[in-house]
Amino acid sequence: MGFVTLQHQKAVMKYIIEKSLSQSYSYADYRNQIKNLLKEGKSTGNEQSEALTHYSELNETRMNRLEKTIVVADEYVQKLQQLKREYIWLVISEGWCGDSAQIVPVIYKMAQVSPKVELKLVFRDENDDLMKLFLTNGTRSIPKLIVLDKNTLEVLGEFGARPIGAKQLILDYKAQHGVVDDKGKTALHMWYLHDKGLSIQKEIMELMARLELE
Structure with missing residues (x-):
């Protein structure tokens, strides 16, 4: 029975x-979807508010900057180019999410480097069934990277919603202040700024190294 x-x-x-996957976007289409909604004064997702639209606008600026500044470390470039298996990296995200704005461009840069990785993105609220399969401590936290075998679509691993250092920063801030307010969010974005995407790269590459050994 089991x-x-x-x-x-x-x-x-x-x-x-x-x-x-049938309703997923390429990275370029994902960015365009967010931009087109912003032109109408909207954000992605089921909920609409001035705050979410404001966050989406801030995130557009962040993503534009990161696309220009993020560099994949040489050691990871080599490993990504030498992957043996073929993968789909399926990312669950939303345009208003600050962590997504910091993490998704790094994932994109990494996927670009490898001929064995195809990047696909989906919006969380349009894919609730998928999100429910990949909760973080029971919450619908994003972004979430799901690593799939390209040929079988078997789930091989996942990363997210934050790298360990960012996760710890928020846990410590909550413990001290009881809530993550604007000051806490600013501290989080400063952490991402100083980290330059290296923690994200390290954790994803540790996952990929394990998968390559299986």
């Missing part, structure tokens, strides 16, 4: 992933 249940779970997961 075997049947496990097989059923795998079949359901594969169906959800296939459905999400």
Whole structure:
């Protein structure tokens, strides 16, 4: 009975992933979708508010800057170019999410380097079934990178929603202040600025190294 249940779970997961991939975006299309909505004064996602639109506008500036400044470390470039297996990196994101704005351009730069990695992005609120499969401590935290075998669509691993250092910063801030206010968010973005995407690269490459050994 357990075997049947496990097989059923795998079949359901594969169906959800296939459905999400069918409505996924390339990185360029993802950026354009956000830009086009901003022209209408809207953000991505089901909820609309002035605050979310404001965050989306800030994130546009961040992503534009990161696309110009983020450099993939030489040691990771070499490893990404020498991957043996073929992968899809499926990222769950939203335009208003500050962590997404800091992390997704780094993932994009890494995927660009490797002939064995295809990057696809989906919006969280349009893919609730997928998001429910990849919760972080029971929450719908984004961004979430799901590493898939390109040929079988088997889930091989995941990264997110934050690198360890950023996660710890927020835990410490919450412990001290009880809430993550604007000052806490500013501290988080300063952490990302000083880190220059290196922690994200390191953690993703540690995951990929493990997958290459399997």
